[in-house]
Amino acid sequence: MGNLLKGISTFRGAVYPNDSALYRKLAREGQQPQALMISCADSRVMPETITQSGPGELFVCRNAGNIVPPFSTANGGVSSAIEYAVVALGVRDIIVCGHSDCGAMKGLCHPETLIPMPNVAAWLKHSHAAYSIVCEAYPADLSGHDRVRAVAMENIIVQLDHLRTHPSVAAKLATNEIALHGWFFDIETGEVQVYDGAVSAFIKAKEDQPLPAAVMGRGNPHVTHQTTNLAAE
Amino acid sequence: MGNLLKGISTFRGAVYPNDSALYRKLAREGQQPQALMISCADSRVMPETITQSGPGELFVCRNAGNIVPPFSTANGGVSSAIEYAVVALGVRDIIVCGHSDCGAMKGLCHPETLIPMPNVAAWLKHSHAAYSIVCEAYPADLSGHDRVRAVAMENIIVQLDHLRTHPSVAAKLATNEIALHGWFFDIETGEVQVYDGAVSAFIKAKEDQPLPAAVMGRGNPHVTHQTTNLAAE
Amino acid sequence: MGNLLKGISTFRGAVYPNDSALYRKLAREGQQPQALMISCADSRVMPETITQSGPGELFVCRNAGNIVPPFSTANGGVSSAIEYAVVALGVRDIIVCGHSDCGAMKGLCHPETLIPMPNVAAWLKHSHAAYSIVCEAYPADLSGHDRVRAVAMENIIVQLDHLRTHPSVAAKLATNEIALHGWFFDIETGEVQVYDGAVSAFIKAKEDQPLPAAVMGRGNPHVTHQTTNLAAE
Amino acid sequence: MGNLLKGISTFRGAVYPNDSALYRKLAREGQQPQALMISCADSRVMPETITQSGPGELFVCRNAGNIVPPFSTANGGVSSAIEYAVVALGVRDIIVCGHSDCGAMKGLCHPETLIPMPNVAAWLKHSHAAYSIVCEAYPADLSGHDRVRAVAMENIIVQLDHLRTHPSVAAKLATNEIALHGWFFDIETGEVQVYDGAVSAFIKAKEDQPLPAAVMGRGNPHVTHQTTNLAAE
Amino acid sequence: MGNLLKGISTFRGAVYPNDSALYRKLAREGQQPQALMISCADSRVMPETITQSGPGELFVCRNAGNIVPPFSTANGGVSSAIEYAVVALGVRDIIVCGHSDCGAMKGLCHPETLIPMPNVAAWLKHSHAAYSIVCEAYPADLSGHDRVRAVAMENIIVQLDHLRTHPSVAAKLATNEIALHGWFFDIETGEVQVYDGAVSAFIKAKEDQPLPAAVMGRGNPHVTHQTTNLAAE
Amino acid sequence: MGNLLKGISTFRGAVYPNDSALYRKLAREGQQPQALMISCADSRVMPETITQSGPGELFVCRNAGNIVPPFSTANGGVSSAIEYAVVALGVRDIIVCGHSDCGAMKGLCHPETLIPMPNVAAWLKHSHAAYSIVCEAYPADLSGHDRVRAVAMENIIVQLDHLRTHPSVAAKLATNEIALHGWFFDIETGEVQVYDGAVSAFIKAKEDQPLPAAVMGRGNPHVTHQTTNLAAE
């Protein structure tokens, strides 16, 4: 803890003073982050660092495996973070960010390692679909490394599917007021791959092009079409 | 999302290169963080920035209200993060970090604002003890601001009590292999107050003194005493 | 019950004899239905009649509101029916069939009528997203009748989203071995509208054209692309 | 799906026209079914066919194993269907209908076959009492076929016991406004056996005799007796 | 606590010495109680005193309202006590013992008093059937006192219905190895009324007559009949 | 049941008459117990006998293993008893009373014996921390007898930790209006050991000295300190 204590002191003495006006403004006016990022608790994946975000920019929910349980009556922390971000803060983008070499995904691929961690094993049930997909739809001869990587990538898409079951998200998608994003951070190379829903694949993000989204909201035509449909009956 | 996309690019192009050796080492050898920090999803409270931590140093679980549900059969993300941090990573310190001007704590104090957010309201039941304590044990004429602050501080202690109910934590406390910490970050001033279990109060951390802990493990004498006790019967 | 008793007798005496060979074969060889239909318990919506199916053709799960709870650790009857249909019976199609004048959807639109039915109210939480979508994305001046109809239609799509969170379904979608369908039965006209995922709208089914699906499995290219993607790194 | 699509068309073109007046009346006036039938999702057990019921006559809840979970705070689809049928529709009879060669009951007898279906295995816990009864109270040398049949029959009685724990049912039993029925459909012979609570056995239903019930409501004398009892103290 | 401390001392010094041989035998050989009593936590209803039982005679589960939740997957203390008593201890009788002037039953009749006690309110959902029965089947002009008494008595029967849903109990009833009892203790008069299942009423227990039971196990004939039934097919 | 029937009669005829005035007073004025005792269902551990308490003195919650589940949204009997005792009855002391030779603690140490008792196994998860503590912090060569005893003692402390998570208890501790006690009853010797939180050990209770408590409420200074702390900022 010595490092952390020193870090607190350094932050207070050397970092905070440069941003004190911003912190005071944020304390006075409250936060207005543009996005919610749901990422892994892994110490090597620091959301604000990867995105070079400052204070007040990113609402962050982190857990082992960047998991989003499907909406249900048994409420938990991720559901609450989503609801708060969408309803109270009005975020316009939600990012599910997975990463390479994820301990949670390794656990999924090697369930025997989870025996001494029954809670982790239970939590990872929310990622079983990703594991099933890799077992059934990927080449059987994937190496262990590639298998973990494939599970981590499919897991991002599975969690995006879960995200859509949350009423607050579903409603904003219907009015095209929110977009969902799936990102994969590669620890070794520092690169971020982005899931492009239009082509159903992860691609490398390019700064000078529009960021592809995993799930876009429905455009107005859909609603119009729907009501036309109703009127026609 | 433009800023985030640009941030990713900046990170990859200008930040990662300076730390590429560290990232590669972390990718190759895995993470070995010394501490688990449980903090709020609030965009103004960035764990790695406050503690000036680099990649690989801090395992981080974030949710609305820096809440730790008591251990139970209905497993969730926080329970899993704790279990993974203690059992798989062997962290020696767990920090529950609350903060000033917390939206979740304000929600507790103003339940009518939670009506459109039923999941947040349900999640905050894990903080009701903090609210009850402030209602019953604090002066009735606390200002709204002081009330939210008092609830946020008591909430840290309540979550530390919850933390002790997790078997993995309880076992490590019994062997004196883990310590629990309660921190309060003041957004406006950039200062961190630390809960000192020995005097049951938050104090200002001082770099040149040992960091006080909220809950220390039992020392050896206790175990010895216990077995003596057993032997004597 | 007099009618039902008489019906049993009529079935045994006048209907069964004509199909006895089929029933005996089904008893001997077991069922091999091609599809799972999830429909409402409503007495006016008879799955086998609407689809003119005979014994052995349709595996049927019925509940109030043709609801599919999202996959979760708290297992229930619908989750089990899905898993049994996909894993044990190998069905190739799952249909979520809603209908006009649905009492459950009316309850959603008039929550005060649910006060004496707390279990129904809790169950309908799985349809809240449909209600939220209609509130936020549909014209505010929809008539009561059109509102119930819109909620019933959106509810079908919401339940299809829930269906995708079930690992057994997700895995079969990834290998393109299953398709999901959304149907809307109009009690008054006897017509069935079918949701076409390609255009995001309900259309009238036409016998001489291929039946559009709500959700198709991923084709092989996707998997190939994915593995190529992995190989490229 | 070709057959189903053709069936929809046939229904609309050739069946509906004969019943269009009834369907329109039902659409206009709503449903008023006399009974709730809880039966298996099995494709060979078609409730309306077995009972020769038409549209509007039978409110139907179907799941794997015709199971009724005991009333509890964790609400589900069957509980909701019961509550809706009793409170909103005022049904006077509830039938739990099991059947021969039931895949769910076979799963109970051969738990190893449930390993790839964890949700089904969990759901069937609601039938464990039936399995325990057969293990402890039936001859040990029952053949596999007879064992499955015995479990299916005992399961019907177990689910009737569960049905009584639902407050809406218990209250109607106390005022003698509802009766509970246990039926067993034999796929091979097309016959229905009916549980007669008075003699604790399944008997063959006979059209010219009153249908025996599994559980009758309490008669008025009981209530009188009870209040006399109270008055006497 | 002074009284309790003194009581411990008195027990050790003046009571235990008289029974020390029995306590030592029980410590050496373990307990073999003949019955499980489920009674209220009320301080005025002492199970061993009412039944004049000594150490080792009565396995006792006590909670607010002598409630037995129906068997379910969400396990709790009462379910465990039942399972342990039946499976590990082999008790032959289970008694659900209610009482007059019960605070929990008063809470059911006056839900507004439960507002500051949300957990008690939730727990009492397991007794709602009793309340519904009294509302629907008892005279509307019952006095408050008689209403609480009627709810307490119906509650005993409701909990007996719940008891039958526990597989361990159901199995022992099927083999006639256990009997269920419903008792009502009147604090004011010291009398115990016993529910007689044969006449569906509470009667005064008489020492010189066989104790009536609420629910007897099935006799052998039933099983015989059942198997005959099977054989006949 | 013969003995119990005789016991009821003896109580009514020979015991009650001596205390009839007290019972009538208690029936008229209600109960006002000073303490809540949470003890094991074990037939050899009779709370009122051990403490020599009379009617009206001890509110008693009993279950297998004297377990207090941590506060959570899934409410149960123990949570309700605690809430009722603290909020409705205003008890000033809560005692968790474990004992020697406890079957539940033996089950924890020998999980294979719990296979036929899945509910007991699930319930005992609330005691796993005690088992983990003994595994990790006690000598590996403890005899079976000493191990069960150590688990039973640590279990008392674990349940006290759980007790603190209940908001009603936490609030009263903050105002110093309640104290928590951990007792261990030795069946063989009739002695009660008391946990002394000040020295973290069980000691023998002595009548002529103040009873040590496991957890005392916070004194006034703490609250003062806290508000001073707030004021100083």
Ligand SMILES: [Zn+2]
């Ligand atoms: Zn990870």
Ligand SMILES: [Zn+2]
């Ligand atoms: Zn916060």
Ligand SMILES: [Zn+2]
């Ligand atoms: Zn409907």
Ligand SMILES: [Zn+2]
């Ligand atoms: Zn079946």
Ligand SMILES: [Zn+2]
């Ligand atoms: Zn009571």
Ligand SMILES: [Zn+2]
């Ligand atoms: Zn015990």
